[in-house]
Amino acid sequence: MAGTRRARSEAAKEARRASICAAALALFQERGYAEVTMARVARHAGLAKGTLYLYFPTKEALFLALLVERVEDLFGCIQRDLSALPPGSSPEHVAALLSRSLLDRPVVVDLLTLLHLVLEQNLDVDTARAFKLTLYGLVAVAGAALERALPGLAAGEGALAFLRVHALVVGLGQMSRITPVLEEVMSTPPLSDVRFNLELELEPTLAALLRGMLRNEAGRR
Numbered sequence: 001m002a003g004t005r006r007a008r009s010e011a012a013k014e015a016r017r018a019s020i021c022a023a024a025l026a027l028f029q030e031r032g033y034a035e036v037t038m039a040r041v042a043r044h045a046g047l048a049k050g051t052l053y054l055y056f057p058t059k060e061a062l063f064l065a066l067l068v069e070r071v072e073d074l075f076g077c078i079q080r081d082l083s084a085l086p087p088g089s090s091p092e093h094v095a096a097l098l099s100r101s102l103l104d105r106p107v108v109v110d111l112l113t114l115l116h117l118v119l120e121q122n123l124d125v126d127t128a129r130a131f132k133l134t135l136y137g138l139v140a141v142a143g144a145a146l147e148r149a150l151p152g153l154a155a156g157e158g159a160l161a162f163l164r165v166h167a168l169v170v171g172l173g174q175m176s177r178i179t180p181v182l183e184e185v186m187s188t189p190p191l192s193d194v195r196f197n198l199e200l201e202l203e204p205t206l207a208a209l210l211r212g213m214l215r216n217e218a219g220r221r
Helices: 002-031 038-045 049-055 059-084 091-103 106-115 125-149 157-176 180-185 198-220
Strands: none
Touching: 002 038, 002 049, 002 059, 002 106, 038 049, 038 059, 059 091, 059 106, 059 125, 091 106, 091 198, 106 157, 125 157, 157 198
16 A cells, blocks of 8 residues: 555656646747746746755756756657668768757757756756766667668767767857847848858758768778
């Protein structure tokens, strides 16, 4: 009987945690990160603010948990799609797959652009370690799938490729998401010639990255 109560209690906790994350996601999509407060999340989830802090000690920890959920889904789809590719696929084909997976998930891109400068700045050691270990596991598994799709990559280079993809997404994402004032400034020549658009730049940039890694590895052999 006690075991049943514990199971129900754990299920209730997970359900409440999920409702908090759903509330945070809805507010993030509606208002943006800066406008989301823990008080607003609590109201949106129908909870007392104090209850929210029982699950997430800070706003950063809440959004980090939201990012983990989204990244797990992203890597699961990437691993599945890469595993379905025949060995020896072209870097352009793989880049198209990765680009499509990322662009179909704008929330992931938006959260990744916040990760290093915002979300990781107010974490305790245990939360930071758990987050990094989760990412490490996802990258390692997806990296192995990438190496099978692109056999020219050496062992371990698939994971390195995903770290570089992450850096590209963060950089391109930050450069392409600009304020309305800068949008106006960058809309006319000559500045329009150097205006970055994530949707246009991601796939060719990923293809160039993968081609370069394959070329470097071939040169070492």
